[in-house]
Amino acid sequence: MVMIMNNERVKTTKLDPNERIKTFKEVDLGFSEADAKREASRCLNCPNPRCVLGCPVKIQIPKFIAALKDDDLEGAYEIIAASSTLASICGRVCPQEEQCEKMCVRGLRGEAIAIGALERFLGDWALKKNAFPLKKESDNHIPVAIIGSGPSGLACAQALLSKGYDVTMFEALHAAGGVLRYGIPEFRLPKEIVDKSVDNLVQNGLKLKLNTLIGKTLTLDDLRKKYRAIYIATGAGLPKFMGLENEDANGVFSANEILTRINLMKAYEPNSATPIKRGSTALVIGGGNVAFDAARSMRRLGLEVKIVYRRDEAHLKARHEEIVHAKEEGIDLVFNTLPTKVLTDADYRVTGLEVVKTSIDGDKYQIIPDDYTQIKGDIIIEALGTNPNKIVIDNTEIKTEDDKIVTSKGHTNIACIFAGGDIVTGSATVIKAMGAALEAAEEIDKYLGGKDETQ
Numbered sequence: 001m002v003m004i005m006n007n008e009r010v011k012t013t014k015l016d017p018n019e020r021i022k023t024f025k026e027v028d029l030g031f032s033e034a035d036a037k038r039e040a041s042r043c044l045n046c047p048n049p050r051c052v053l054g055c056p057v058k059i060q061i062p063k064f065i066a067a068l069k070d071d072d073l074e075g076a077y078e079i080i081a082a083s084s085t086l087a088s089i090c091g092r093v094c095p096q097e098e099q100c101e102k103m104c105v106r107g108l109r110g111e112a113i114a115i116g117a118l119e120r121f122l123g124d125w126a127l128k129k130n131a132f133p134l135k136k137e138s139d140n141h142i143p144v145a146i147i148g149s150g151p152s153g154l155a156c157a158q159a160l161l162s163k164g165y166d167v168t169m170f171e172a173l174h175a176a177g178g179v180l181r182y183g184i185p186e187f188r189l190p191k192e193i194v195d196k197s198v199d200n201l202v203q204n205g206l207k208l209k210l211n212t213l214i215g216k217t218l219t220l221d222d223l224r225k226k227y228r229a230i231y232i233a234t235g236a237g238l239p240k241f242m243g244l245e246n247e248d249a250n251g252v253f254s255a256n257e258i259l260t261r262i263n264l265m266k267a268y269e270p271n272s273a274t275p276i277k278r279g280s281t282a283l284v285i286g287g288g289n290v291a292f293d294a295a296r297s298m299r300r301l302g303l304e305v306k307i308v309y310r311r312d313e314a315h316l317k318a319r320h321e322e323i324v325h326a327k328e329e330g331i332d333l334v335f336n337t338l339p340t341k342v343l344t345d346a347d348y349r350v351t352g353l354e355v356v357k358t359s360i361d362g363d364k365y366q367i368i369p370d371d372y373t374q375i376k377g378d379i380i381i382e383a384l385g386t387n388p389n390k391i392v393i394d395n396t397e398i399k400t401e402d403d404k405i406v407t408s409k410g411h412t413n414i415a416c417i418f419a420g421g422d423i424v425t426g427s428a429t430v431i432k433a434m435g436a437a438l439e440a441a442e443e444i445d446k447y448l449g450g451k452d453e454t455q
């Protein structure tokens with residue numbers, strides 16, 4: 001065993017970069033129980049824990065870490081579960097370095113406690129044990145509908161099932177999980193974890209209706225006739241494009257399309273029904289998690305990959321870990337570079353990008369006049385953010401602003417209809433989508449009263 005100083009965190013094991021670029025297997029292998037306990041023992045158990053203030057759902061972090069240290073894994077997991085319904089998932093994908101870990105006192109003179117990795121360890125432990133049926137109040141038979149099966153829909157379902165409601169979830173796609181399923185790649189979030197999290201809810205009474213696009217297959221009015229309250233959690237899945245010249249050329253994709261084909265439709269398998277034109281070089285435009293996920297996925301399909309970003313490294317929006325991993329995997333980061341035109345051949349196929357150099361002034365960038373160059377590439381992937389898709393509320397009175405549903409504590413302007421997650425905030429984070437769901441579930445419960453009217 002390697003001795004560590006108390007201001008150094010215990011490291012998780014990671015797949016070697018040379019191995020990982022040939023596979024979609026998970027990169028970070030997490031803690032063993034012994035390592036989790038060693039890391040837990042570094043926690044100072046502060047009387048006024050700043051880490052809790054940094055957590056959007058206020059998990060009692062020092063308490064769960066203390067229970068873990070004392071060998072009480074079940075107790076530790078239950079402390080997390082009281083605030084967060086998707087520990088295995090949040091432990092993997094939450095930006096802890098900007099939230100709880102950023103506030104950790106240990107971080108002032110060394111490395112913050114690896115709170116995310118400890119959460120993940122306990123979440124995985126509970127999923128493996130499969131020993132935690134929801135603590136449910138008795139059934140009240142009141143039907144509630146949830147639209148969308150992403151983290152917000154799942155968290156709301158769990159909270160309402162626990163309160164005894166009869167919950168039906170409608171999902172447009174053929175598999176549940178939202179971005180957890182079709183956006184975040186297998187090498188960051190194995191789909192087995194998403195499956196188990198969804199299955200756990202189904203075993204606890206969730207009725208899951210897949211392949212049902214609300215707004216087309218059924219309308220909100222149809223649902224209002226059958227359900228006493230509705231929670232809309234349809235996310236923000238509509239990709240934005242730059243509007244470049246030749247953007248409709250053969251070989252330009254949104255990151256959403258590429259990631260959906262890879263994650264949901266297994267485009268990385270040789271006999272996939274949705275193969276991706278590969279070529280030898282992919283150019284990914286953007287600097288957030290989505291750009292890095294698309295870039296790292298294309299690298300695993302065997303391409304050289306360049307991320308083209310209009311600002312400098314300090315302005316990248318992706319998680320630090322993703323940036324480090326992408327560099328280790330040989331992805332080229334091209335900073336201060338703004339695409340201006342898609343270059344094509346005589347058959348209107350992509351051959352690259354015309355770009356112009358930029359300079360940074362604070363948070364703003366400026367184009368350097370006449371500093372144009374070209375970058376060769378066979379696929380261009382745009383990862384510029386997304387907008388909510390409003391099909392679900394077309395032809396309804398639900399109030400929106402900038403295409404997002406307007407809410408107050410989860411209430412929309414229509415009494416029985418609630419909403420939360422990316423459809424309200426625009427593209428945000430898993431934990432924020434989950435936090436909004438928990439708040440809305442409380443409000444739905446207050447609105448419906450939880451009283452069984454069948455008796």
Ligand SMILES: Cc1cc2nc3c(=O)[nH]c(=O)nc-3n(C[C@H](O)[C@H](O)[C@H](O)COP(=O)(O)OP(=O)(O)OC[C@H]3O[C@@H](n4cnc5c(N)ncnc54)[C@H](O)[C@@H]3O)c2cc1C
Binds near residue numbers: 172212
């Ligand atoms: C590639 C990618 C990587 C990301 N990485 C991270 C990360 O590392 N950490 C992090 O915290 N966040 C990350 N995010 C953001 C995070 O995933 C989202 O903020 C979160 O998933 C939002 O949850 P949601 O439940 O509101 O919506 P979604 O997850 O988008 O789920 C919405 C669901 O509703 C369904 N739906 C939509 N319309 C209808 C309809 N009319 N009828 C029925 N169903 C419908 C959709 O098919 C989807 O399944 C990432 C996002 C992307 C795209």
